[in-house]
Amino acid sequence: MLSGLAVVAGTGAVGAALAACGATPAPAATQPPAAAATATTVPAAEPTATTAPPATSGEATSITWWTGWNSTVLGDAAVAASEVMPDIKVEWLGGVDQEKFLTSVAGGTPPDAASLGAYPELFSRNVAMDLTEWVNATTAFDIKDIFDASWNGGKVEGVIYGIPAIEGFVRYGFCYNTAMAEEAGLDPKTPPETWDDAFTWHEKMTKFDDAGNATVIGFDPLDAMGGSIGFGDPFFWPKSWGFVYYDEKAKKFDLDNPSMVEGYETIKRFYDLVGAEKMAAFRQSYGTWIGPSASFPVATQAAQINGYWTPGEMAVNAPDLNIEYSWPMVPASRKGTKVQSMGGHYIFLPTGSPHPKEAFRFGEYMMSDKACDIIFNGLGWLPSRKSYLAKADIAKYKGLDWFVRSVDEATELTEVIMDPITQITATTVSKNGDAVIYGDKTPQQAAADLQATLSEELQKMLG
């Protein structure tokens, strides 16, 4: 019996692991960088990244920069930063997940700078240092040169936590394979405007084999940005249906409404055409988004909603496909509305960053033309700097011009909502969506449950 219990005691390790992660309370999150650096040594008074003279003596300070992506192009940018600022050596680590980051912050060993995780959630929990004073004082870039929406996504209640570097541009476009549309008897020059139009396209482009297996999916409304929430991305359905799902000032969710119900009904309609199991199996088999083997680049899916990076990434992953871009769909009642939203990623300094000044200078450097060039040429990603958009070779990636124009042509240009429980929101939206798709809940029930769950979670988070 004793030995049995001893074995059982091992299960406490689960709790133990959790406890170990939280054994050291995080350092005071609200400590601003200004508190660490006196007024005379704020970065503004120091050489900025773009104007910094080479160090004349002493060893370079090593700083670490963790990113969620693992593209080596980001490593190239880090190396370039070290060359421009010889007194700083940037060590880049890619492919870092939020779990690793979280435990490093809790354990008091965070990186100097980071670009990962659900920013609204991290910033709302004071995981990042207050950069307001430093940003206001910087001469490395012009604050007004950056889209307001990009600043707003790095800000909580007026406090700036993130520098909108690396990438930060528009999130939505209806991306479609013209050859597949033509093959289905559709006119690629008149893409769908409403969800009903899109359903017609979906119906015509979806193919089955004789046994009833789906071989081609017309349009998966949940693929890529159509189903993404968080990590620098807005929530598409509220943008499409035209409602604000979370009121940042009142701190209230508004999800139990007819638009959200219609959203769930619409998604179910698209999935019902193929069959929920078959659609899920198709997504599992090929993968989603636009990686080299995903269904859209391999032309087994004809359309998806995705962001401005699609032309650049498709140029690498599927250079032979002819992809066109158009406005993402809206409900029939909003026909004619051109919906677009900004979003993007940030460089932030985690609370307890060992070298905040150097890390901030690195952040400044990442806003420079040189850094933007490395990223744009390597990945096709655009920054949130208007002046860079004006000088970048947009024609390099076919279709990118549509996204650039969309900023001016959109009738609704919105931004990421700073939902402090983004990841719970994303999971709960998705779980309730699954329940609707698989027929376990009605859209009405799903919307009501969503509202109830998120309201409760928000109250707990706010304490």
Added chain:
Amino acid sequence: MAMTAHTARPQPWRRELRLTLKGLVFSFPWLLGFLFFTIYPVGASLYYSLTRYDVLRPPRFVWFENYIDLFSGDPLFGTVIRNTLYMVIVGVPIALVAAFLLASLLNNKILGRPFFRTIFFVPSIVPAVAVAMVWLWIYNTQWGMINSTLASWGLLAIPFLSDPSLAKPSLIIISCWAQGGSIVIFLAALQDVPRSLYEAALVDGASAFRRFRHVTIPMCTPSILFVMITDLIGTFQSFTLPWLLTEGGPNSATELYGLYLYRNAFRFFKMGYASALAWILFLVIVAFTALVFRSSARWVYYGGQVE
């Protein structure tokens, strides 16, 4: 002289004390590790389970609120419990029977026995991530081994991991496949069954099935008990395979306890809640283990025990 002899011999309690101290000194490094890396975290997790704690801000004491929320306000908790119990109640016995039958087959004198023993053991030493990748390919509906064959016959693909009714059985099949460790234990037990018992049964005219039923199984029950307990604990804590294969889907069909605990801790920043989940799991496992141990008096036979 007698006095000298008396003082030279240490008193028994002193000898005991000295031995104990020596023992403590030698085991000190382990004890230190045990205290800091096991006892403290376990105690801390109990404390955190009574707090609202997101790792990033100091914990706030909420007494039993997390536990109350689990049982009264969490819409997913019931699903998670049902899924986990399904895997334990259906999956563990199936995996156990599969392992025992395979071990029995491998215990026969067949051609290439060492080869087959190796083949069946290999899956248990393959890293879980590799196992997951292999099975993702086997189960793939577009070009997986099974579905490609079905497609070539003009049949509908089986959505192993995307049909809520098939997802859990599909995970159970994988756990049956990776029973190498249990097979080795059962093989050792099978080889320990005295030949004389089989000979006696044979003399009494017992068929092969009866010999298996009334000799082999009873003599292997201590090993069956051990494997059952370890499988049971492992299944309650199951994480890697479902996380890599389904991430809890489709439609929460494989949202198992370990996944839910992890999601709450590291995705939702709810460490206090996750700690409460961990303690509930601990208590459930203790209860199940105790139940199995209590029942073992009825079905486990230890050699040499007097009835």
